[in-house]
Amino acid sequence: AENILFSATHTHTGPYTSGLFDGYADPGYMDMLEAKTVSAVQRAAASLAPAELLATKTECTTLSFNRRYWMKNGGVLTNPGKLNPQIDQPEGGTDPSIPLLAVRQEGFYRLLLANIVNHTDTIGGDLVSADWPGRMEHEIQARLGYDVPVITIIGAQGNINHFNTATAADQTSYQEATRIGKGYAATILTALYQLNEVKVKSIKAATTTLEVPYITVTDEEYEEAKKTVEKFRDAVMEDGRDFTSEDIAKKHPYVLKFFAENLMKCRDQACTEKRVEKIIALQFDDAIGIVSLPAEPFVEIGLGIKAASRFPLTLVAGLSMGEVGYVGLPEHYTHGGGYETSPSPEKADRLAGQNMMKAAIEVLNS
Incomplete structure (x- = not known):
């Protein structure tokens, strides 16, 4: 059991499973989730049978974008808005590669597993949806003619999403999730013809732990946040709605107050417990490596791990075995801006990503 890698698809239109952002994790749902997880593992163990492992790597360059932008005023914004004339350039790149694994028995695929670097946050609202991974699976099943499970392992997508700021198109809708899902499905269906069998004699697991301290703030940051909270103490969102990425970009008074309050909580409600996270690597001989990261890591971290990996095919599983946020x-963290790096009580310290990347590389290559 200690060698099972748990990873979240992280749809934003699913029930809460943690208290982050003051979310309510319903006990009944959590009990059901645990029971179904146990049942899935039991059924998998009971159905073990000889099979072929196949692998390849493809890419999709049109569906993901770096969501943090340098603005002409020298600052950085997350999702600065469509056709914003103040955008200078993206802060970083993307990772369009899609490592793909397949399990085949008696000529039929029993599992497809795709490692995709993109956020699953395309619909909005509060209705439950599997987002684009669900639409991707549905499209692949429809094209193949049978219900093969298609698992999406979300990669290092902390600063990546689907918004193309160069267009005015509405990209927050069920239709957008369908478009993206079908786009990835087309890429994967084509890649099925490129799959090669991987002869594996052994599958090993290696684990390590990493202490992830909580972020701290300076006296100057704290006092500035205190002034912001006082200035906008009566600010609210219109009609009680949730704030959006556009509200962040436009510096809505409530948003400014929200992030300032979170910064102050880093000191006023500082977490004192030691936080230790587990990282697991699965090694398929010297052919395939899979490593978990207990966070929403920026794309540069995933690319760094892949570049240093000893395996020809490396899968980086974000949102896995734990969650310490972005x-x-x-x-x-040096130039400010972008809500991913804004301090809040649960956030990891500014060296966590670097340390996590180093630990992941070491356990992967062990």
């Missing part, structure tokens, strides 16, 4: 590299 983690970037130290340089992402």
Whole structure:
């Protein structure tokens, strides 16, 4: 059991499973989730049978974008809005590669597993949806003619999403989730013809632990936040709605107050417990490596792990085995801006991403 890798698809239109952002995790749902997880593992163990492992790597360059932008005023914004004339350039790149694994028995695929670097947040609202991974699976099943499970392992997508700021198109809708799902499905269906069998004699697991301290703030940051909270103490969102990425970009008074309050909580409600996270690597001989990251890591972290990996095919599983929130590299915290790096009580410290990348590389290559 200690060698099972748990990873979240992280749809934003699913029930809460943690208290982050003051979310309510319903006990009944959590009990059901645990029971179904146990049942899935039991059924998998009971159905073990000889099979072929196949692998390849493809890419999709049109569906993901770096969501943090340098603005012409020298600052950085997350999702600065469509056709914003103040955008200078993206802060970083993307990772369009899609490592793909398949299990085949008696000529039929029994499992497809795709490692995709993109956020699953395309619909909005409060109705339950599997987002684009669900639409992707549905499209692949429809094209193949049978219900093969298609698992999406979300990669290092902390600063990546689907918004193309160069267009005015509405990209927050069920239709957008369908478009993206079908786009990834087309890429994967084509890649099925490129799959090669991987002869594996052994599958090993290696684990390590990493202490992830909580972020701290300076006296100057705290006093500035205190002034902001006082200035906008009566600010609210119109009609009680949730704030959006556009509200962040436009510096809505309530948003400014929200992030300032979160910064102050880093000191006023500082977490004192030691936080230790587990990282697991699965090694398929010297052919395939899979490593978990207990966070929403920036794309640069995933690319760094892949570049240093000893395996020809490497899968980086974000949102796995734990969740410490967004983690970037130290340089992402130096120029301010972008809500991923804004301090809040649960956030990891500014060196967490760098340390996590180092630990992941070491356990992967062990």
